[in-house]
Amino acid sequence: MSVNPATTRLGDFWTEFRRSPSGVVGLVLLVLFAAVAVLGPALSPYPEAGTSWRSIEYWQDEPANAPPAWTNLFAREKGAVSARLAAADSAAEEGEGYRVERASFAYDFSYDRPPLDLILHFRVDEPAPVSVAIERPDGRRVELVNSTVEPVSGEARISLDKEAGAAVLDFVRGIEPPEALERLDGSSLEPTAILFAEAEPGLTTAPRALKGKYRITLETIVVDGAEPASEPVPPRLAVVGRVSGLLGTDAQKRDLFSGAVAGVRYALLIGFLTALVSVAVGVVYGALSAYAGGLVDAAMQRFFEIMSSMPLLPFMIVLSAIFKPSIVTMIVLMVLFFWTGSVKTVRSMALQIKEETYIEAAKALGAGGPRILFRHIVPILVPYSFASMALAVPGAIVYEATVSLLGLGDASIVTWGQILHDALSGGAVLNGVWWWVVPPGLLIALMGMTFAFLGFAMDKILHPKLRTR
Amino acid sequence: MYQRYAIRRILDGILVYAVIVLALSALFNSVADRTVRALIDEEVRQSMSKMKGVRPEDFQLAFQSRVRERERAYWLDRPVGERIARRTVATLTFDFGKSTIVKSSAGSREVAAIIGEALPRTLLLFTTEAILVVTLGVALGLRMARRPGGPLDRATSLATMIVYGMPSWWVGMILIMLFVYIVPVFPSGGLHTLPPLTGFARLLDVAWHMVLPLATLVLIGFWGTALVVRNIVLGVLQEDFVMAARARGIPERKVLRGHTLRTAAPPVATMAILMLVGSLGGNLVFEGIFSWPGLGNLYWIALQQMDVPLVLGLLSVTTGLYVFALVLLDLAYGFLDPRIKTGGAA
Numbered sequence: 001m002s003v004n005p006a007t008t009r010l011g012d013f014w015t016e017f018r019r020s021p022s023g024v025v026g027l028v029l030l031v032l033f034a035a036v037a038v039l040g041p042a043l044s045p046y047p048e049a050g051t052s053w054r055s056i057e058y059w060q061d062e063p064a065n066a067p068p069a070w071t072n073l074f075a076r077e078k079g080a081v082s083a084r085l086a087a088a089d090s091a092a093e094e095g096e097g098y099r100v101e102r103a104s105f106a107y108d109f110s111y112d113r114p115p116l117d118l119i120l121h122f123r124v125d126e127p128a129p130v131s132v133a134i135e136r137p138d139g140r141r142v143e144l145v146n147s148t149v150e151p152v153s154g155e156a157r158i159s160l161d162k163e164a165g166a167a168v169l170d171f172v173r174g175i176e177p178p179e180a181l182e183r184l185d186g187s188s189l190e191p192t193a194i195l196f197a198e199a200e201p202g203l204t205t206a207p208r209a210l211k212g213k214y215r216i217t218l219e220t221i222v223v224d225g226a227e228p229a230s231e232p233v234p235p236r237l238a239v240v241g242r243v244s245g246l247l248g249t250d251a252q253k254r255d256l257f258s259g260a261v262a263g264v265r266y267a268l269l270i271g272f273l274t275a276l277v278s279v280a281v282g283v284v285y286g287a288l289s290a291y292a293g294g295l296v297d298a299a300m301q302r303f304f305e306i307m308s309s310m311p312l313l314p315f316m317i318v319l320s321a322i323f324k325p326s327i328v329t330m331i332v333l334m335v336l337f338f339w340t341g342s343v344k345t346v347r348s349m350a351l352q353i354k355e356e357t358y359i360e361a362a363k364a365l366g367a368g369g370p371r372i373l374f375r376h377i378v379p380i381l382v383p384y385s386f387a388s389m390a391l392a393v394p395g396a397i398v399y400e401a402t403v404s405l406l407g408l409g410d411a412s413i414v415t416w417g418q419i420l421h422d423a424l425s426g427g428a429v430l431n432g433v434w435w436w437v438v439p440p441g442l443l444i445a446l447m448g449m450t451f452a453f454l455g456f457a458m459d460k461i462l463h464p465k466l467r468t469r
Numbered sequence: 470m471y472q473r474y475a476i477r478r479i480l481d482g483i484l485v486y487a488v489i490v491l492a493l494s495a496l497f498n499s500v501a502d503r504t505v506r507a508l509i510d511e512e513v514r515q516s517m518s519k520m521k522g523v524r525p526e527d528f529q530l531a532f533q534s535r536v537r538e539r540e541r542a543y544w545l546d547r548p549v550g551e552r553i554a555r556r557t558v559a560t561l562t563f564d565f566g567k568s569t570i571v572k573s574s575a576g577s578r579e580v581a582a583i584i585g586e587a588l589p590r591t592l593l594l595f596t597t598e599a600i601l602v603v604t605l606g607v608a609l610g611l612r613m614a615r616r617p618g619g620p621l622d623r624a625t626s627l628a629t630m631i632v633y634g635m636p637s638w639w640v641g642m643i644l645i646m647l648f649v650y651i652v653p654v655f656p657s658g659g660l661h662t663l664p665p666l667t668g669f670a671r672l673l674d675v676a677w678h679m680v681l682p683l684a685t686l687v688l689i690g691f692w693g694t695a696l697v698v699r700n701i702v703l704g705v706l707q708e709d710f711v712m713a714a715r716a717r718g719i720p721e722r723k724v725l726r727g728h729t730l731r732t733a734a735p736p737v738a739t740m741a742i743l744m745l746v747g748s749l750g751g752n753l754v755f756e757g758i759f760s761w762p763g764l765g766n767l768y769w770i771a772l773q774q775m776d777v778p779l780v781l782g783l784l785s786v787t788t789g790l791y792v793f794a795l796v797l798l799d800l801a802y803g804f805l806d807p808r809i810k811t812g813g814a815a
Contacts, residue, residue: 022630309485311791313753314768318780321772322500394634401636402754406769420639424758429646437646441639448634456630 013383016461023457029450037265045245049258050265053414060157061119061238062253068435069243077112079242080196082249087235088215097223104217105237112209114196115239117161120218122235124151129221132158134195137212142171142195155233161240164191175199248435251426256419260439263416266327267397267447270415273331274396275389278338283385285339286346287377291354291369301347308340316399320408327410330403334396342388346381353377383462390455394448401444416440474803482796487561489788494556497781498549501556504569504777509539565782570774571767580782583767588786590660591763593675595752598683599745602690607737609691610698611725617703625699629692641685641758648681655681658760682759686752690744697740701733708732735805739798746794 017023041047052058062082072078087103103122109115120132132145144164149156168191173181184204196214197207218235247256289300319325319333353359354377362372401417403409407425409418419440423429428436494501513535517528540546544555559566565580573583613622649657656662661674705711706729714724756765764783771779 022627306485306488309788309792309795310489311787314784314787317753317768317772318784321775321780322497391633398634398636402638405636405638405754406757406772408772420642424642429642430650432646432650434646437639437642441636441643444639445632445635449631452630452633456626 013461017457020457020460022453026450026453026457029446030454033264033268033447033450036261037268040261040265044255044258044261046255046258049255050262050414053254053259053262054411056252059249059253059255061121061240062249062255063116063240063242063244064249064253065251065431065433065436066242066244066249068246068248069241070246071243071248072111078110079113080109080111080115080239082115082241082244083239085237085239087237090235099222101220101222102217103235104215107214107216107237107239108212109196109209109214110211111242113242114192114207114209115241117159117192117240118216119160119238119240120156120158120216120235121238122156122218122220123154123233124149124156124220124222125154126223127151128156128223130156130158131219132160132164133217133219135215135217136195136199137210137214138199140199143167144191160191160195164195165189167191168194171195172204175201176204177201180204247439250419250422250428250433250436252422256436256439259414259419260416260443262414263419263440263443264447266413266415267400267444270327270331270334270400271393271397271447271451274334274338275392277331278335279342279385279389279392281335281339282342282388283346283378283381286343287350287373287381289343290347290350291373291377304340304343307337308343310337312337313399313402317403317406317408320403321406324408325410327413330400330410331396334399338392338396341392342385345388346384349381349384350377353380383458387455387458387462390451390458393451393455397444397447416444471803475800478796478799478803482792486789486792487557489792490560490785491553491557493781493784493788494553494560497777498553498556500777501781502545502552505543505545506540508567508569509536509543509545513539560781560785565785566778568771568776568779568782570776571770571779580779583779584764584782584786587762587764587767590761591756591765594679594682594756594761594763595686595745597679598686598690599741601683601687602694602744603737603741605687605691606694607698607730609695610702611730613695613699614702614706615721615725617699622699625692625695629696632689632692635689637685637689637752638754638758640689641682641755644681644685645758658758660762682755682761686755694740694744698733698737701736702729705729705732735802738805739802742794742798746791 036043040050046052046058048058061084066082067079069081072081085105085107088106090101090103093100093102107118124130127148127150130145130147130149131143133141133143135141144160144167145158146167147163149158165187169189172184172189172194176184180201189204193207194203196210197203198210200208216237245255245257247260249255250259285300285304289297289304292300315337316333320330323329325333359372359376362376367375400409400415401420404415404417405421405424407421409415409421417440420437423433423436423440426433426436428434513532517532517535523531537546544552547555563581565584567578568580568583571583572578573586575582575586577583609621609625613619613625616622645657648655656678659678661671661678665671666674702725711724711728714728715721719728753765753768755761756763757769760766764787767779768783770776771783
């Protein structure tokens with residue numbers, strides 16, 4: 001029975017690798033990242049974040065620059081959390097030639113600061129009369145909207161912040177004393193601030209939160225005969241909170257957690273592909289140069305020297321600025337400069353291997369150049385190249401992030417660098433919007449660390465001389 | 470012998486640089502042409518704006534002849550190959566032409582003047598950084614090498630790996646947020662307060678402005694340097710002469726400082742110079758974060774304004790410096806280690 005030497009070598013490698021705690025931590029982190037990359041959309045509240053990152057409409061129901069929801073734990077005044085509610089119950093009432101569709105939503109308000117807005121989405125095919133009312137825990141009922149909505153591509157959207165101003169002003173008139181009403185500027189009234197406050201004098205100036213169960217009712221009148229153009233979509237209510245999601249939102253109302261999750265995929269893709277291709281090219285180049293020797297070696301070394309004499313980042317950035325690359329061309333650009341990284345070491349290793357007797361034996365047996373190169377020299381360099389690959393990954397991710405930070409990234413995807421670019425140009429650093437700045441950079445650093453752990457652990461096994469004296 | 474090696478290495482460096490500049494000129498040929506044409510158009514229009522009472526067709530004729538004249542001055546009437554070659558020669562002789570938009574603080578539009586203004590500032594920041602990082606790195610690296618596998622060694626290795634993929638500009642952003650806006654102790658950026666102070670106060674002011682960027686760079690940089698120093702020193706410690714020195718009863722501190730560090734000096738110096746050179750062009754974004762008015766910031770501005778002559782000039786200068794430093798490094802190395810100049814393979 002013969003044992004495949006490759007598997008035993010791999011087995012030995014694994015036994016040694018297991019002994020390095022940082023290597024194991026790196027492996028665990030890598031598995032976690034890979035899981036997030038695969039599960040991706042399933043984990044984030046906005047599954048299409050990766051493709052709709054720059055769509056204004058997709059994010060319109062979120063608050064802008066809202067801190068993460070868990071900051072409530074540390075805040076003295078808890079802010080309402082963003083939520084999307086489905087109708088608690090719905091019913092239809094048939095009339096003479098028309099039908100009244102009723103849906104009601106239950107919202108349990110248990111915070112100190114009211115939501116910024118309540119937004120209703122529902123399906124209508126033609127302009128239709130709509131009314132919205134809210135029932136408060138104190139038993140008061142407020143008619144908020146009574147108008148005709150114009151659907152946009154079959155869907156209507158009612159923002160109470162924009163549409164309920166007049167009704168709320170009426171509501172205030174019944175409570176506030178006349179002298180307070182005189183001082184009141186109706187246009188600066190925040191409808192939600194009033195609706196979620198105790199009905200008492202002073203609710204426009206110093207509202208006290210009225211906690212409890214609220215009920216929002218939506219009524220639409222649909223004319224009979226008009227067949228629904230598409231399948232019915234259940235109405236929903238978006239609560240635009242003061243705080244939102246796991247990582248908050250940015251100035252463009254985007255959920256940063258969804259963006260961070262979507263970025264994992266692209267970071268792994270960019271890192272892996274760049275590292276894989278550039279190290280592979282570098283290894284073959286170095287081995288070929290060493291094996292060929294003579295004039296070919298000299299010429300190849302000269303070319304290598306020229307390529308490695310170019311300062312990488314300026315070239316990358318200028319080329320990206322002028323040629324506006326997509327993610328693929330960006331990877332190609334990086335490979336163009338990254339492959340030189342491993343050539344020197346590989347060449348000197350290959351020069352030693354070349355002199356081994358078994359290479360001579362292979363030659364004597366009549367093996368051709370390519371066979372010797374790819375069957376006898378390159379395989380020995382493979383373990384070494386794994387370590388350099390792992391260590392090249394963070395570089396690629398950071399370079400992409402740097403180019404993106406300047407606003408030169410691929411605009412059709414979302415990467416951590418692009419989020420940081422938006423943060424920087426959106427003044428997040430100046431305004432202390434830390435949830436916009438810290439997580440993306442931390443993720444870049446964490447992924448860099450993952451591959452550094454893996455790379456250094458492999459490197460240590462391959463160069464045991466460095467371990468002790 | 471050394472002279473011949475030196476001359477060969479210098480010529481080598483010049484050749485490499487020339488090839489890169491040639492490639493750059495070819496790559497940017499069409500973009501550069503377009504900028505020059507726009508520049509000429511604007512110039513001629515401006516010079517002719519005072520002409521009045523001329524028939525439109527005469528004006529057109531005069532306009533075209535002037536444009537042609539200027540185009541000839543910029544060799545735009547010559548074939549592509551010649552244009553590239555001429556541009557290469559001009560760059561190699563440090564004639565970068567005029568920028569299209571960006572001006573130096575003195576108001577000059579000469580690319581050389583604009584770059585000349587920014588370069589010393591970059592050198593100031595990054596030379597200080599290199600000195601700090603190398604000093605700290607050598608001190609820490611030596612300590613680590615004394616007890617490999619010890620707690621200090623392991624802690625530093627861990628720190629190196631943790632900061633391995635951390636973008637320095639992001640750390641800069643965080644530090645700015647912390648120490649400028651939350652706890653305002655340091656200025657948000659720039660080289661000095663406005664208007665600039667004079668004398669010793671100015672020196673202090675610049676130092677104060679340098680604290681945050683330096684802290685960021687050192688925080689990120691010196692772990693890795695320490696690890697490299699440790700590896701180099703460990704390699705030297707395995708040599709026979711160290712064992713011999715120990716056997717002679719020479720105190721351990723002297724073995725480390727006198728014998729080991731001296732032998733380890735060339736590679737450590739290499740690393741230091743490479744680091745400095747790398748950061749000249751490499752920390753381009755970093756300067757932008759701290760509004761440090763050096764080369765990196767200039768890149769950022771030039772790219773935002775799409776000032777092609779300036780971008781080309783910057784690229785040529787950074788590459789030139791890089792190649793120059795690589796040559797210098799080899800020369801110094803050949804001087805310190807005579808085995809290298811024989812040119813034996815690997």
